[in-house]
Amino acid sequence: MIDSDVFDFVERCQKHKATGPLLTDLLDMARNLGFEHLILSGVPLGGQKLAPMVELNGWPAGWFERYLEAEHAAVDGVCIYSAKTLKPFFWADVPPKWSDTDASRRVASEATEFGISSGFAVPMLSVNHWQSVLSFASSAKACSVSPRDQVQLVTMAVYAGMSIQALSNTDEHGVDDILTDREKEVLLWAAAGKTSSETSQILGLAERTIKWHATRAREAFGVATTTQAVVEAVRRRLIHP
CATH class of the missing domain: 1.10.10.10 (Winged helix-like DNA-binding domain superfamily/Winged helix DNA-binding domain)
Incomplete structure (x- = not known):
């Protein structure tokens, strides 16, 4: 994917009036870089529930429900680490302290049942939450993303997050x-x-x-x-x- 494609996406972000079209647009762009699924949400802390914090849900059918029902956010190494850094990271690079627990490995194993094996996360500051993260997911066992592709993913994630915040500010049932x-x-x-x-x-x-x-x-x-x-x-x- 060339940089001009990303700039075109940034321009479209400013025109989207609802989350549905924004999600579809972002998913289409992510597929060009090898990612089939994504989710944008606040990072739950201290007993917060994940469900009301989700802003874009492009997870596979069934996985989101499983994740919520089992309260995986509390033990998922990717989710936990997303609250501790603002640096984008590959899921495989989550420190062992959080990724190598039995519970976190179980989450990763269950995710493969839904076609999710690897991913790239972009944590970011948020007006609506303590911190947010946009997580791109792939069915590949390991992500193959060049440094330039990483910059493109981060750019799209940040602008998607900004668009979500703008939409929430203009919602007739405002914050x-x-x-x-x-x-x-x-x-x-x-x-x-x-x-x-x-x-x-x-x-x-x-x-x-x-x-x-x-x-x-x-x-x-x-x-x-x-x-x-x-x-x-x-x-x-x-x-x-």
Whole structure:
């Protein structure tokens, strides 16, 4: 694939108005470099669920469902390493600390049942998540990608990620709608170090109501604790402690 093809893709990225056409376009480009599948998502941390963080799903039919059901993100070396680096990497180069565990090897083995044997990951900063990663997957046992091809993959991944963020910002149900005003208020007081009991007294609400709003906020972000919800709300600029 020549560089002008990548520049043409970059121009098209700015014109896509929905994720479906963007995914189709990116998959077509990736196939030119030997990759049949891809996924773009936030990198789950601290008990976060992967499903609500997925922004482009070009995984084989059945594999995405298997991955979610088995909660593979928590043990998959590729996923774990994607949270620890901003440097693009081949899946085969994930450090043994994360790739050589029994659980991670099991994920890799199961993936081959769906035609996924190797890949190239592009971690990137994200407005919507702590960090995102676009992972390109191949049925080949080992990726054969030249340094120039790697630059092309990274360029396309970054612009695809930027396009996703632009689409989310223009969505009629914008990012601000993920939390109600009351949920934001509860998180603000939690950020100030107030307990549910103290917040209930401040807001004049029952403590169980405060806990309910905190639970809804955690569910909205797919996190396990209110502290994580506070961090996510601050990062997304939904609250300003």
